[in-house]
Each structure stands twice: as structure tokens, then as C-alpha cells.
Amino acid sequence: MRASKNSMLLASLALWAGQAFAQPSQSPYSADGLYNLANSYARSGKLGLAVLSYERAALLAPDDPDINANLAYVRASAHVPMKPRNLFSRLGQATSPSSAAWLGVLGLALVGIGLVARRVAPRFLWIPGSGILLGVALIALAASNAMLLWPRMHEAVVLIDQTPARVTPAPMGDTAFVLREADSVTMTAEHEDFILIRTGRGLSGWVARANLGAVVPPVGSDR
């Protein structure tokens, strides 16, 4: 009876996950589509929107050379420095987040199956042992990818040139400093129509929400 209940619970979880993934896409994103969109923004002089679209495209296809090249070019044209990526970043982002996530699931399965196999069959222990090692490597890859992506969940691009970062989250608040178009900032808090940002130089200020574009837009939002 207990095993039957557990099976039903697991089946329900799997069904829920399947239904969630089977939902029709409301605002489909694709690396190529975002890349082409970024190119059109760049041609029309909207560097902030171009960088934002390139960043989003790079999120889906981090190893695409065209995306990285155009992103670097537009950033250079906007006189916005680009942060160099270290070896760990390059390894962690060697594959797309989706692929890394599924590889992590595969690694988890390999580790689990290897452990169970070693418990069941005492002979040829090197086979489950190898599977466990491979699984651990895949899980490490997925974990590092997720760790690298986590900061980008809170990253935003400045869309308007000379965007003021204010001391207080109010339209009439004093200006602490000014951001350039296509600057990348980190969102740390929000209050009504303002977002508290932190720049790469460690400066913090409140910026109007309309002047920023989140690299990972909230669900149901285009920005």
C-alpha cells in the first residue's frame, strides 16, 4: 500500500512537470531571433536595446561566435568595457544552459543508478563506479553553469543614454551619477517604478525602471 502511494505521488509530480513544459509558448525567444533583433537595433542606433538583445541571445547560445563578436563590437562602439571571462567561466558556459541542465539531470541519474547497481550487483564494480564518476562530473558541470548564470538573473542593461541614478527612488531625487547607454548593472532591489542598481565600479543608485532592460525578463514581460 505504501509503495502504491509513493508511486502515485511520483507519477503526479512527473505529470505536473510534463504539463508545465507542454504549455504553449507565449513569447518565444530564440538565439537567432534575438541576434537578428539586436542587429536591427544596432543599425538603428539603439545601442542599449542592441546590447540587451545580444545578452539575451548569448544566454541561449553562449558559444555562438557571431553573437559574442557583435556584442563585443557594439559594446566597444558604445565605449562600454566588456568584462573578460576567465577559464572557469569559459568552461562553465561551454554549453547552453538548457543542455547543461539536462546533462545535470543525466548525471544525477548516472550517480543514482550507479549507487543502486553497486548495491545490487557485486561483480564488475568498475562499471557502476565509472558511471558514478561521469555523473558527478556532469552534475559539477551543471552546477558551475548554474552558479555562473545566477548573477545574470539580476543583470540589466541601461537603455537610455545619460540615465540618472538617483539617491532616492523618486523622480525628483538628487542625481548620484549618470549611466551610459548599454552599461550593464546589477539589480539589487526595487521600489515602485525604481530599481536599485550597482555598477561594476561598485556605485549604487536608483534608476527608473523604464530606463533598464533586464537580461532575463520576468515571466510575462518583454523587458
Added chain:
Amino acid sequence: MRSIKVISAILCLLAPADYAMAQAVDGLAYETIEPSRIALGESATLRVTSFSRLKDVELPIIPGLVFENIGRSQGFDFVNGTAIPATFILIRVTPQFAGVFTIPGLTPNSRSIGLEVVSGDEPNPYTWRSQTPAPPPAPSVSLPKGVQMQAGGAAFVHLAIPTRAIYVGESVPVKIDVGLRPGIVTSVNGLPTLKGSDFTFNNLSKQPERREEAIEGSTFVVLTWHSALAAVKPGDFSLSAETLLTVKISTLSAADRAVASRLAWPLLQSMYNGIAPRDMTIGSSPSELKVLPLPTEGQPENFSGAVGDFYVSSDISPTSVAAGEPLTLRLHISGSGNFDRVDSTMFDHLDHWKTYPAKSSFTPSDAIGYQGEKVFEQPLIAAQPGEQSIPGLEFDYFNPNTRRYERAQTLPINVTIAASLASGSLDGLTGAQSLNSAPKGSTPGLRPDHPPPKNSVSELRPLYFRGPFLAIPTTLALILAGSWFAVRPSAARATSKAAERVLAQLDAAARAGDSSSFFEAARKTLLQTFAARWQMPADQITFEELRARLGTTGEDVERLFALADEARYSNYQPGGTDFQRWLRLIRGQLAGERK
């Protein structure tokens, strides 16, 4: 007493006369409103003048007007120099919104009057009482030819139209003069209208021009409206204008007025000096207008029907763009004529340019839209980079002054189209120096677009951070953990591991020559193995049991158990080969258990 009788007799004699007079003047009343044109926020005074015993009047209900009774008084009204007793009722009229209102007569025989309410600070052309110092005397002029006084010499209307023949579609200005004698004409009820079929008229100018002129010894206020008309077909036509006025008119003949002037008693005079405002329509004399058809000879193929005198020019902005970027070509057409027939067909010949629908705007330079400037804005997109030339634009129209078709043409315009940004230049967005001339490969640039995407995702958030996806590894982990706990480890494997450990221990004891430990461990291991195999306690395994279950091998095992005791008590030391023989026996028994 006698005097009382005399007075009574007089009153009796006067009573019929007074009754007759009351009957005669009963209903003789009129209304005036001052001023008849006010601005929103102001009030006008409506005065009801009655020559009878008027008690009260019922205030009308008109949407947009608020009536308020101010007061009532008695006095004399001067008509043609004669004072007539009258009753006055004053009513304040306050508008709520702009417009032209008609107030019906408040007494049975009075006529309706008009009130025009304008918004803002527009000047009041009907305000004949100026607050400024006395104006200079009005210039003395004579009536235009063919214009006749109407309303007893109190007003006239003059329609001025071109004396020359006009062409079909040609827009020509017209002018309507309305002359009024202040004091006699109390109000102008509405705008003048043009009478004539087969013509289209522009709206009259909103504000008439006002001037004072002395005509035939009397001062007239002349109001002038402007408009434009266009004929829709050729032929000879007659045009006239008319307007509705309210004029104070004496209802008596000249003989009656002469009699009344001789009467000494005002009460009796009033019987013979009837006067009342009257609404009347006065019109101008008909004007003849000849309309000619447009000549068919020499008519351009692209003629759109524009008739007038036009000038064209063009400009473009910006003059330097990247390929694929839009620029705006503006065509300015100024002059006079029927601008409504000026269209954008001149843009139809812009080959090698991608065009979008043009927008147009007209800015009149006069009140009737006869003169002005029409601007067309045509968005253009160049497909190819390089020096491009926009050809001159041609505009065909008919000029009624020269009586022939004419063509206005703009000069060609040169523009510089830079290479598309997609091909490696960011000039358009940064203003930097052009990168196109740099050698290919050494110059970074925008790489070209990718093919249309085939696969897409519903959101950019990575899978790790989505709830539905996290359910998958969670479910998998739960399944594997459950399986790990559900599956029992193999007993044989556990035994095998214990046996391996014991054999290793025995081997070590044999190499060290420790016979006591070797045989004691061997006996213990074999007893545990046999006990597990035969499901019986180890201390109940006897030599008979060994021989019965193992046969000849049981004797060897028995011997091994005996050696264990011997080694323990007599310090028995077997040779190296003996240790190996006993090890093979023990390994064989343990292996038999695995099988």
C-alpha cells in the same frame, strides 16, 4: 358733491376711450437684446418693451441659456422723436456654451431674436458702442453699382465675385458686404448665405471685417465676409447672397405718423406711433458668372485637376544615411488655387527607392484657404549604398491667368547612402569614422543576420530556476533514493567480502609462522560458514556432523580442528607447504559456499 358728479361723468366718458386705446395697443410690444453678440462668461440684457399693461412674461427655457428676471420699470420709449409711455421688463441672459441661439418672442405678438455667443476673447464686431475715444468720421462712399438699399434704407447686401469667366474646378474668392444702420437694424441673425447651385463653397470666414462708411448721408456699419467658390460644371450661372436681420419698423403709414405728431397727449400719440422689430431677409442683386470648361488640348497625362497659380520646391532630410535607413522627402506647393485637388501623384516615379504612403498638411495663409502652402512628406528608403540622386518632381496644373497648362518642377537632390551597418559599419549609430574602407578581416563589424529561427523557448530564465524543471531532478532523486533503500545488499557479496578478509588474515598468519592464530582463525571461520550454510548453531556442529555432510573432506576439516587444539597447547609448527595445503582447503570450503 357736485364736483364728485362731474368727475364721475368725465371718467364715464373716458372709460370707453381708454378701453379702446387699451385694446388698440394690447399686444404692441417688442424685445431687444444688448449686446446681441457676447463672449462666453458675459451676460446680455433682454429688454421687453410693452406699450400695454404688461404684467409679467414667462421666461423661456432654452438649453444653454439661463434667464434671470432683473426688474421691471415704467417710462417712455422714444419712437421717431415721440415719447410713448411703455413698460420695460429687464431679463439677464447668461450663456453656458458658445453658439448662436434663437430666443422666441416672450409676448404674443413679439418676434424671436438672436444671440450669438463666442468663446475666448474674440472681438465683438457688433459692438457699436466703443469704449475708445470717438473714432474719426466715417469715410463717405457711394453704394457699389447695382446695390440697392433694403429694409427701408436701413441695410444692403453686396456680393462681389470675379467679373471674368472662371474655369471648372477653379477656386475663386468671393466677398459678401452687409451694410447696417445702427439703431434701426438691431441684430444680424446668423451668417449670410450664398444662393446658387452647381457650386461648392468654402466656409465663410469666422470673423467678418467691420468698418463704418457714410452712405447717402447716413452712417452704416459694413460687415464683410470672405469665402471661396468653385464651379463643378461649365455654363452661365446666377449667384446671390442673403442674410436675416431684425429691423425696427414703424407699423404706421406716413399720414398716420403725421397725425400722431400733432397729438398733444402722449397717451393718444401712442395709438398712432406703432413700431416693432421685424425679422426680414434681405439679399443682394443676382450676379452673373460664366464658367468655362478646362481645355482638353494640351492636358497633361498626370493632371490631377489642380487649377491655380502654384510654386513648388523640395528638400530632404537627412542628406546622408545608411542603406536601409529612412529619409524624408518634402515637397512644398505654395500659391493660390484649389489645394484640395493637389495630390501626391508626383511621387509615383521614384524608381529605385522604396516608398511608403505620403502624408500631407496644408497651412492656409488667408481665412478661406484660397492661398497657402501644402507640404507632402514622402518617406524613402535606399536599397543600395553610394551617391544617389532623387529626380526632380513634376507637378502639372492649369493656370487660369495664362489660360494654359503649366508644369512646375523641382531640382534633383543628391544624397549620400552609406553602407548598411550589417555589412560592417557603425557610422550611423556612433558617428565614428567609416570602417568600410579598412581591409576585410582586420576590421571588426556587425556580422550578418542569421537565418530565421526554427526553435524557440518560452522564456529566457534558465531551466535550473524554473519550478517545473526542478521537479524532474527532484522526482528522479526521490526514485533513486527509494530504490537504493528498497534494494537489499547481496548476502553472498557480504559473505564473500568476509571470506576475503579471513583468507587475507590467514595468509598473513601463515607467512608469519603463527600456527596458533592460523588454525584458530581457520576453525572459527569454517564453523561460522558451516553454521550459516546448515542453519544451525556453530557449537552444535560435531565431527559426526562434519563427516556426514562433507564426506572425506569432513575428515580433513576434522584434522584441521584437531591441529588447532594441538597448536594451541603444544606449540605445533607445520611447514610452509602445510600452511598452503590448509589454505586451499579453507578457500575451497568458502568458495563452495559462494557457489
